[in-house]
Amino acid sequence: MSARAGIVVTGTEVLTGRIQDRNGPWIAERLLELGVELAHITICGDRPGDIEAQLRFLAAEGVDLIVTTGGLGPTADDMTVATVARFCGRELVLDSRVEDMIADIVAGLMVRFPNVDPEAIRAANRKQALIPEGAHVLDPVGTAPGVVVPGKPTVVVLPGPPRELQPMWKVAVQTPAVQEAIAHRTAYRQETVRMFGLPESGLADTLRDAEHRVTGFDRLEITTCLRRGEIEIVTRYEPDDAGAYADLMTLLRERHGNDIFSEDGSTVDEQVARLLTGRWIATAESCTAGLLAARLTERPGSSAYVAGGVVSYSNQAKSELLGVDPGLIETHGAVSEPVAEAMAAGAMRRFGADTAIAITGIAGPGGGTPEKPVGTVCFSLMLADGRTVTRTLQLPGNRADVRERSTTVAMHLLRRALAGDGA
C-alpha cells in the first residue's frame, strides 16, 4: 500500500473560476514523481468551515499527507493557517523570527509606497507570523511563510502564488515530518510516449489488442490523453513489470512508428529547440499573430537561434514587410499555399535566416467561405538548402483552438523537416 495524499486548494477566486488553479496540477506531478499516490484534489473558497470540512474528509479517507495552497495573505479573508491549526488541535503562537523576516521583506517593498501607514502594515504582517505550535516554518519566498504541521495526516501549508509555492514545496519535502508521512511510497516508474497525427480511436484499438498480446498488460497503469492535437500516453508500473512495458512499446512502434515522436518524455518544443541549434529561424505569421514566435522564444537561450518574425496581419503588411506580391494575394487569396510560400521566402530574406516558417489561415469565427471554411490553415516551411514543405490543413475548434493548434502543427513541421525524416 503506497503513501496517499490529498490537495486542498483554497481561494474564492479559484472556486468561482475567476482564476485557474495552477498549483494542484503542479503538486500532483511532484507527488507522482515521488511515488506518492494522489487520491483527491478539493477546491473551496476562503470560508474556514469549508476548508475544515475538506481537511476532515481527506483525513477520513486515510491520506498520509495533505497539501494546502492559498489563503496566507495579510488580509482578513486569508484563514488557512488558523484553520489548519484548529484542525490539527494546535495553538497559534507568534514567531518573532518570522515576524522580523516579514517586516524586512515588506520594508523593502514599501519604499515605493511612502503613503501607506507602516503600523497598519506591521499589524497585517503580524497575522502572517502566527504559526501552529510545534510546526516547521517554511521561510517566505514572497511575504507569506508556509508551515509543515506533523501528524497523521501531516499537513503542508503553502502560499497561492506559484512562484512562491514551488520553491517552498521543495523545502517542505525535505522536512522530517513529510519524509515520515510519505515513507511508505512505492517506487513507481513512469514513462511518457507522445504521438502526433493519429486519431485517439486508432490508439484505443491497439490498446485493446495489447490486452491479449502483452503479458502483464493489466499491471501497467496506462492513461491516454489528447492534448493540442498530440496524444500523450503515460504508463506507471512497478519495476518488476518493466518487461510488460517493453512489450507494449514494441507493439506501439510496430503499429504507429511514424506517429511516435517522443519516447523519453521530451516535448516537441524541446526537440525543436535542440534541432534549431546552429540555425537561424524567422517566422511569418498571420492568423497566429505571434504565437509561434512567442512559443519558439519561451526557452532561455533561444536568442541564439531565433532571428525574429513578422506578424503580417493585414495584406498590406504581407506585401510591405515580407515582399509578398499583391497580385498573388489577389489571385489566390491571403489564405493559400502560394501566399504562405511567399511569406516564408520573405521572412527568410528579410531576416537573413536559414530556416523560415509561415502560417496563414482563417481562425474564425468570421471569414470562412465554402471553399475555405473556418479552420483552413496553410503552412510553409523553407530551408536554406532549398527544401520547402507546404501544407494546407483543416483544423477543428474555435478561434483560440485554431490558433493554438496551428502553432503546434508548425512545431511538428519544423521537427520533421529538421530531423530529416521528411514531413
Add this chain to the structure above:
Amino acid sequence: MSARAGIVVTGTEVLTGRIQDRNGPWIAERLLELGVELAHITICGDRPGDIEAQLRFLAAEGVDLIVTTGGLGPTADDMTVATVARFCGRELVLDSRVEDMIADIVAGLMVRFPNVDPEAIRAANRKQALIPEGAHVLDPVGTAPGVVVPGKPTVVVLPGPPRELQPMWKVAVQTPAVQEAIAHRTAYRQETVRMFGLPESGLADTLRDAEHRVTGFDRLEITTCLRRGEIEIVTRYEPDDAGAYADLMTLLRERHGNDIFSEDGSTVDEQVARLLTGRWIATAESCTAGLLAARLTERPGSSAYVAGGVVSYSNQAKSELLGVDPGLIETHGAVSEPVAEAMAAGAMRRFGADTAIAITGIAGPGGGTPEKPVGTVCFSLMLADGRTVTRTLQLPGNRADVRERSTTVAMHLLRRALAGDGA
C-alpha cells in the same frame, strides 16, 4: 439559506495535472449566475471508490445539487454513471431509445474507419445506454448521454469534453429535478472592480478602514485577487445591501481613483479593443516576442485595427526591419528607452500605422547586468499626433512572468494613452 452545490470532476488525466480542467470553472460561473452557492469542487481519478467518497462527502456537507463531469466514455475505465447509480441507490437499466440514438451517431463517425469491428462498437455503446432507473436522460451532443438523477442531493452527470458539457448543462438546468433542487437560491448581485498600479497591501489597508467606515460592510462578500499585475475585487451581496456596496465604492474611488480602471467588469483587453476602433496599430516586440500581437488579435474582428507587428528578437532585426540605428543600440544597449522609441517609430512607419507600441527588455534568466537586471523592460507608445509615452519598469518573476507582465503593462499604456488620461 441559499441553495448550495458541489462539483465532482473525474478523470485521472485531470487529477494528475496532465490536462487542465475547464469544466469546474465553467459550471462554477453558471451556478453563480443562477444564485446557487458553490461550496466545493472535488477532483479524483477514474476509481469508483474515490468518486463515491466525494459524492458522500458533498451529500454530508448538505449540498442540494451535485454536478459530475467526465467518465462517460465507452471504455472500461469510465465508471461515473454506474457509481452515481449506486450512490443514489438506483438500478441501471438499458434505455433502448438512447441505445439507438448512440448507434446512429457512431455509425456516422465510423464511416472513416471501416476496419473497426461494428459489433465491438455496439457492445461499447450499449454500456453508455445504461441509465439509472427513473433518471432524466440528457441526449448526447457527442456520443455520451448525461443523466439527471432526482433526489437529495440531485445529481447531474455530464460528459468531460467542454463542447458537449456546455449545451447539455443548459438542458439539465431546465429539468424539474434541478429546478426543485435549486429552488431556494438567493438572488445575489456581483460586481467586479479592477485596478492596476496599486500593491495589494495598499488595498488591504483601505478594506480595513472600510470595516469601520462602511455601514453593512460585513454583509458584503469581498474577494480580492492579484492577477497579472492587476488587482481584481469581486463583491457579492444581496440586493438589500446595495447601499453598503455604493459606500464602499465611494471610499475606493476616493483612495484609489487613479488606479481603478474598470467598475463594470470589463477587462483591459475589452477596453483597449474599444479604444482601438478606427485606429491602425502596429507592434514591435523584443522580449515578449509576439505575445502582445497575439493578445491584441485574440478577439474576433481585430483585423479591423491590427496592422501587424515585428518580432525583432535579434539586434539585426531591429535595424533591418524597424530601421533602428545600430549606433543607437551600441550606445544605449538594445534594452533602452531610445531603442524602444526607435522601434515604435519604425513599426509606425513600416506598417503605415497611427498607433505603435514597442517592448524591449530582459526576460532572463540570463542577460542581466547590475545596471539593467533581469526584469528591466522598456516600453514606448507612439501616436500619430506626435504623443509619445516611454517608460522603463522593473518587473518581478521568472522569464514567463516578465514576458506576460510586460504584455499587461503595454495594454495599460495603450488604455491610458488612448483614453486620453495621460499615462
